[in-house]
Amino acid sequence: MIAIIFLHLVRIKNIFNNMFESKIQIRVRYAEADRMGFVYYGNYAAYFEVARVEALRQMGITYKEMEDRGILLPVLDYSVKFIKPAGYDDLLTIKTVIPEMPQARIKFEYETTNENNILINKANTTLVFINKETMKPCPAPEYFLSHIREYFE
Amino acid sequence: MIAIIFLHLVRIKNIFNNMFESKIQIRVRYAEADRMGFVYYGNYAAYFEVARVEALRQMGITYKEMEDRGILLPVLDYSVKFIKPAGYDDLLTIKTVIPEMPQARIKFEYETTNENNILINKANTTLVFINKETMKPCPAPEYFLSHIREYFE
Amino acid sequence: MIAIIFLHLVRIKNIFNNMFESKIQIRVRYAEADRMGFVYYGNYAAYFEVARVEALRQMGITYKEMEDRGILLPVLDYSVKFIKPAGYDDLLTIKTVIPEMPQARIKFEYETTNENNILINKANTTLVFINKETMKPCPAPEYFLSHIREYFE
Amino acid sequence: MIAIIFLHLVRIKNIFNNMFESKIQIRVRYAEADRMGFVYYGNYAAYFEVARVEALRQMGITYKEMEDRGILLPVLDYSVKFIKPAGYDDLLTIKTVIPEMPQARIKFEYETTNENNILINKANTTLVFINKETMKPCPAPEYFLSHIREYFE
Numbered sequence: 281m282i283a284i285i286f287l288h289l290v291r292i293k294n295i296f297n298n299m300f301e302s303k304i305q306i307r308v309r310y311a312e313a314d315r316m317g318f319v320y321y322g323n324y325a326a327y328f329e330v331a332r333v334e335a336l337r338q339m340g341i342t343y344k345e346m347e348d349r350g351i352l353l354p355v356l357d358y359s360v361k362f363i364k365p366a367g368y369d370d371l372l373t374i375k376t377v378i379p380e381m382p383q384a385r386i387k388f389e390y391e392t393t394n395e396n397n398i399l400i401n402k403a404n405t406t407l408v409f410i411n412k413e414t415m416k417p418c419p420a421p422e423y424f425l426s427h428i429r430e431y432f433e
Numbered sequence: 434m435i436a437i438i439f440l441h442l443v444r445i446k447n448i449f450n451n452m453f454e455s456k457i458q459i460r461v462r463y464a465e466a467d468r469m470g471f472v473y474y475g476n477y478a479a480y481f482e483v484a485r486v487e488a489l490r491q492m493g494i495t496y497k498e499m500e501d502r503g504i505l506l507p508v509l510d511y512s513v514k515f516i517k518p519a520g521y522d523d524l525l526t527i528k529t530v531i532p533e534m535p536q537a538r539i540k541f542e543y544e545t546t547n548e549n550n551i552l553i554n555k556a557n558t559t560l561v562f563i564n565k566e567t568m569k570p571c572p573a574p575e576y577f578l579s580h581i582r583e584y585f586e
Numbered sequence: 587m588i589a590i591i592f593l594h595l596v597r598i599k600n601i602f603n604n605m606f607e608s609k610i611q612i613r614v615r616y617a618e619a620d621r622m623g624f625v626y627y628g629n630y631a632a633y634f635e636v637a638r639v640e641a642l643r644q645m646g647i648t649y650k651e652m653e654d655r656g657i658l659l660p661v662l663d664y665s666v667k668f669i670k671p672a673g674y675d676d677l678l679t680i681k682t683v684i685p686e687m688p689q690a691r692i693k694f695e696y697e698t699t700n701e702n703n704i705l706i707n708k709a710n711t712t713l714v715f716i717n718k719e720t721m722k723p724c725p726a727p728e729y730f731l732s733h734i735r736e737y738f739e
Numbered sequence: 740m741i742a743i744i745f746l747h748l749v750r751i752k753n754i755f756n757n758m759f760e761s762k763i764q765i766r767v768r769y770a771e772a773d774r775m776g777f778v779y780y781g782n783y784a785a786y787f788e789v790a791r792v793e794a795l796r797q798m799g800i801t802y803k804e805m806e807d808r809g810i811l812l813p814v815l816d817y818s819v820k821f822i823k824p825a826g827y828d829d830l831l832t833i834k835t836v837i838p839e840m841p842q843a844r845i846k847f848e849y850e851t852t853n854e855n856n857i858l859i860n861k862a863n864t865t866l867v868f869i870n871k872e873t874m875k876p877c878p879a880p881e882y883f884l885s886h887i888r889e890y891f892e
Contacts, residue, residue, distance in 0.1 A: 310792070316658055325628025325770075330768055343769075354622065476781070478780055479618075
């Protein structure tokens with residue numbers, strides 16, 4: 281048994297700038313490349329979602345559990361700048377940064393690079409904590425904040 | 434205002450063979466074609482789901498309402514034979530047949546053709562009625578059967 | 587045979603503000619709603635692609651033909667603000683605006699509303715004309731501009 | 740740096756039955772679960788494509804390279820039986836078997852299990868070697884067969 285694809289996270293607590301940073305790797309699936317042979321522009325949103333869920337998992341937070349406990353985290357805004365195309369079977373690295381301590385909202389910034397360390401795109405999302413019962417915004421739950429706080433002190 | 438894409442249903446009550454038949458048209462999206470320039474084989478499942486939901490709507494059944502009332506209809510098996518490729522921007526016609534009166538399960542058969550009436554593929558699915566509370570199979574609800582019965586008499 | 591879903595385009599030449607505007611309708615597929623029951627945030631990119639391709643078709647431009655003639659039109663940047671969620675089976679209207687005469691780049695602005703005329707989201711994309719041979723940016727081809735020019739005079 | 744998700748392959752040359760077997764693990768993405776909270780039935784096709792591409796890579800064959808050299812491998816038929824649902828964030832294992840030495844066609848069989856070793860589904864696909872120039876079926880290329888032959892002797 282050998283590990284052929286490593287999806288790993290780099291956990292960095294930058295002592296100079298308070299923030300959290302992690303990395304994952306994603307292999308582009310055939311389904312995700314388009315007629316030009318490039319990753320369809322719409323498919324990066326799912327990659328970034330994997331990137332932020334794994335970033336949270338790295339901090340000890342399982343997004344699914346939070347949702348099962350009644351807190352949803354939908355996306356409020358999403359913005360992406362495409363710099364170079366990525367192609368089928370490329371092994372992409374996505375670096376995810378939480379640039380500031382979350383309050384009622386949480387921001388994520390992403391940078392995608394390929395195996396040659398070429399920058400593919402830069403993106404950011406803002407998500408908002410929503411109470412599943414009321415469907416209204418709510419503060420980030422304490423169990424979420426308790427895991428994340430150490431990176432911003 | 435002009436109609437440029439017609440998604441229409443043909444409702445046929447075949448008086449010789451009891452069955453229900455409907456047709457829809459779907460324009461292939463850029464996101465759905467792959468690196469070969471053809472519709473990715475995995476994307477037909479979503480087309481067939483649109484085809485069967487519109488077939489049910491044609492009979493007066495809104496699948497969403499049934500699900501909201503507590504009856505799920507997940508797919509038990511799915512099988513597809515690919516005959517010719519379809520490409521980006523092709524306007525496909527999917528013919529859906531309910532070959533027999535549903536009981537605890539419902540079968541759908543599909544045929545996809547392109548604008549030149551070339552047969553693209555043939556497929557079939559079996560779905561099962563599930564009670565959302567118990568997550569166990571259940572008989573088809575009466576409001577479902579009442580809409581469908583006339584086609585099988 | 588009855589038309590049950592109309593995907594129609596409204597073609598407006600605003601005589602006060604030079605711009606092009608069109609509308610399409612898209613029914614949300616089961617595959618496109620997520621665990622929250624809402625359209626997955628990543629799926630709107632494909633809707634906007636359908637919206638802009640149909641907007642171009644309305645002006646007499648078939649995007650596929652342009653690509654087959656050797657001009658690609660990849661997305662340079664994409665930004666979306668989510669205002670209200672859309673759900674499974676919702677019939678969404680996407681209004682597409684080309685706000686200015688395209689040069690080497692073309693901008694599209696989008697607004698999605700549901701059947702109750704609730705604003706779901708606002709988005710914009712910038713696309714760039716690329717020569718397929720050289721994979722370098724190029725001016726918009728004349729046959730493209732000739733169709734689009736009348737809306738900006 | 741720690742590895743948090745292992746996508747590994749188990750390479751088995753069964754000395755009693757000539758065949759090739761490999762395993763990969765896939766974490767279900769949010770985008771891939773539907774309104775029921777389960778993996779949308781159409782999304783398994785992309786999982787199985789990842790499974791067979793990684794199975795080939797394990798034998799020394801990069802599918803992308805073969806395609807770049809002019810041999811396509813489209814799916815001829817695909818069949819799947821769903822046994823239990825899988826949900827968002829589940830870590831699925833897909834076992835892929837090549838049951839017989841490929842000729843003009845290659846068969847793959849798949850079994851998906853979850854972390855509790857519950858069988859989720861069973862599927863199979865037949866793919867055909869196609870010459871990209873002629874778009875006609877062709878024999879499997881020798882460099883493909885040379886990598887695969889040892890498992891069937």
